[in-house]
Amino acid sequence: MASVILKGIPVSAGVSIGKAFFLNRSGQGPVPRQALAPELVTPELDRLGRAFGQFREELTQVRDRIPAELREHAHIIDSHLMILDDPKLQGAAAGYIRDLGINAEWALDKAVADLQRAFEALDNPYFRDRIQDVRMVSDRVQSRLAGQTGDIKAVQNRVVLMADDLSPADTAAIEVDKIMSLVTAQGGKTSHTGILARTLGIPAVIGVNNLEEHVRDGNLVVVDGLQGTVLVEPDEDELAKYTDLKYQFEAYHASIMRGCHLPGETIDGYRVKVKANIELLEEVAAVIDNGGEGIGLYRTEYSYMNRRVLPTEEELTEEYLDLASIMAPKRVTLRTLDAGADKFISLLGNPEERNPALGLRAIRLCMHHKDLFMTQLRAILRASVVGNVSVMFPMISGLREIRQAMSMLRAAQSELKQQGLPFDAEMPIGIMMELPSAVMIAEVLAREVDFFSIGTNDLIQYSLGIDRTNRYVSHMYQPLHPAVVRSIKHVVDAAHQAGIEVSLCGEMASDPFCVPILMGMQIDAISLNPQAIPGIKRIIRQATMDDCKNLLKEVLESTTVSRTNRLVQETIFKKFPDELMFYSSLLDQEEGVTV
Incomplete structure (x- = not known):
């Protein structure tokens, strides 16, 4: 053993x-702590500045010669350069040297500890991960202070x-x-x-x-x-x-990759578009390589994070144009800014909210910052000239929010027209169906837009009253809860009755236990992590609509989560044993998938 x-x-x-x-290795011993004589303070400030400068120069050189395989990730190095330049790190450390008369290593350690306490106080998963970036930069500077270069x-x-x-x-x-x-x-x-x-x-x-x-x-x-x-x-x-296991996985992966560029079509000819969810422009290569049939969800809020200033209209237009041009003629759906809750944008301030998941987020935040929203709408419209761009508004709870967003979109169109800037006047407009209130009036909302996209992550959370990040109740986050399944079917039926397309972009789209049920509802498209596309496509191509509809019928007749889960597991494992040998473990990598 x-x-x-x-x-x-x-x-x-x-x-x-x-x-x-x-x-x-992090185990380099404790940070040295020394009190300085007054005449040594200025030289110590210089030593701190040299260490920051040395690492900044090294990072810049690495960025300039970054390998082709990683060139798309150069922005990550830029984020570390921003941390190096942030006065809350170097400036705070310098302040400790001046005010307390302590050595640079100790001062930097104290500055990082201050930042960590501030980040942890936000109770925000995104910032809990970002403090790792700060510590990483600090560790490298500490190495330079110690005369090490890695x-x-x-x-x-x-x-x-x-x-x-x-x-x-x-x-x-x-x-x-x-x-x-x-x-x-x-x-x-x-x-x-x-x-x-x-x-x-x-x-x-x-x-x-x-x-x-x-x-x-x-x-x-x-x-x-x-x-x-x-x-x-x-x-x-x-x-x-x-x-x-290594050879089995490699053979399985090679097998699904060989068929990943084939359409998502069942044995009896039912076609499901299989698209990708991405948040960074550099992920487009993975979408193409894995056979994605478009971008079903582009999370635009990540362009606003880790920045000193908000992105300009020109920057956003260039980003969206690049994305649309690379993917053309395949369709790209841009979700407007879905910030707030766990996706905090420091430049917009930090409103005190007892329950941010139910507070100023997504479309509500955009309506609170109309100038910010208008800038993004103009950029999306300008990118639409490529001809394959759709826009989607998140967290819509009723007609009022749709009409407010539409009114601002029309105002943006009018401004661009007056300025002689081209855009696609027929750009499709959709909404995220992720709130129970929207589900209940799906027939009404379907008359207002060109498509629906069901966001199951939030729909499940709000329908069941479950915080999936809370370890005490996360086991109750059940995608196949009867209420969730019936809600999704209601939205799909309402969309088709109105003659509009409906897709699903939550984690259920990458769950092989859920995809056959969604197909039984005759969903038009699913959108998922690019790396999950090949395996899900093969499951679709090995299925028949009769099997999917029969499974859906049984699931709809079930009244308990436990019975539904047992039924689905028995059915899917019989039908796709080879796929699930690997998927049963891969599913643990996806948040919110509990079957």
């Missing part, structure tokens, strides 16, 4: 077996790269053909390491407790990116097991 089995978060699927190479160039052979955490600069500086997989002690689901690993197509496990304590350079390790485990010095039986 392996000497140690460690558990973490799987963020990129696959299995690798190789020798460990540890980069940037050992990234020491990677000579193919290795399993391990680290307390990997900065974008670290990852960009390595030769990617020498890395079998990535493992880090730090990080959450939104960490850059996962994005980079998926881009490179290598397994990755992050957030591994006690990683540095149990792994040494040269240890033979197994990285299981399906279950999120790391085996240190596995025995012969475990090596045989994971070698077999």
